[in-house]
Amino acid sequence: MNTFKPVFTAIALAIVSASVAPSVHADSLLMQRVQQEKGMSLPKKGMSMAQVERQFGAPTSKLDSRGGGSAKQPVINRWMYPGYIVYFERSHVVHTVLNTPAGNNTNPQAAK
Template identity: 45%
Template sequence: MNLKFVLGSTMLVASLFAAAPRAQAESVMLGQTEVRAIRAPERGLSMAQVEKRFGAPEAKLAPAGGDTPRHPTINRWKYNGFTVYFERNIVIHSVRDGA
């Protein structure tokens, strides 16, 4: 095979995957266990945005860090099914309970 054909074919396949609509699963089967996707805050939201969209948290855990500029304050909010981690007041991660 010549190099132009291989590169052209690779580019065609890559463009087809890029143009395909993305699917989001509501649940996934792992063996006999069904794992349900949960709706959780995405990275970059502010505390005010999270509280507006998801309501008040069940618990606001004690902040950690904040002792130096290199160690910013990390806040954690517990919701039913997940915990949201904030750096200062911006979401950096949402973790499903038991993950």
């Protein structure tokens, strides 16, 4: 009797299960984050810097700009607020990102 095949099948199933579990967890965290963002008042895509500052106040800090070397690489400005970072392409919002407990955006100065 060949016992190799059931053992191989069990190992393969364990590997597949282990690789799917983090993905499902990550998807769940992303969905929670999107729901949290929907419930918050955050700067919206297309708002100007002046509109953001008028509506949300002065940022806690304005990080060094990036890019700007060509028309295909416009200047990206980043403003930090408590709990989120606003990204501007030239002078208009392109994205607002929540600071996460995982630490992805808690120290944007380090991303050089």
